[in-house]
Amino acid sequence: MENLEEARLPQRAYVIIKHAIRNLIFLPRTILEREVAEILDMSRTPVREALVRLENDEALQLIPRRGFYVEPIEKNDLSDIYQLSATLDGLAIELAAKQINNEESAN
Missing domain, CATH: 1.20.5 (Single alpha-helices involved in coiled-coils or other helix-helix interfaces)
Incomplete structure (x- = not known):
């Protein structure tokens, strides 16, 4: 059962972060996966997966060695x-x- 819950973490992180971007909780600025992982109380792996997915959705932009930039809405x-x-x-x-x-x- 624990593995099933772990498999859902990236989706959960994706939904939460996307909601935070749309509701301007995460304003246009650089965010670090470490910070987001702490906020969501998750490990960095599911958060990283969610951030990459949001980059594919063009909600974020990866800036190498800096983090992810929240694109303005x-x-x-x-x-x-x-x-x-x-x-x-x-x-x-x-x-x-x-x-x-x-x-x-x-x-």
Whole structure:
């Protein structure tokens, strides 16, 4: 069971860091994987995996021997993010309502 939890750590780190970037908790500046690992109370390996994945998503830029630079979020990007988030929230509500209706029909 412990190995399964360890396998989920990079995904968990990815989601947390991405959320922190989008919500401007991590402002545009250089961050070190050591610092992030301490904040998340994780080892550096899953944090490094998450940071590399975020670099591939263009949320971060690797600066050799310095760390990762948090890319600034452009105003247009924020608008797109919030529109997508609102759409996904609406879809989630719709799916949840259908699920509830299906469960009530089954009873």
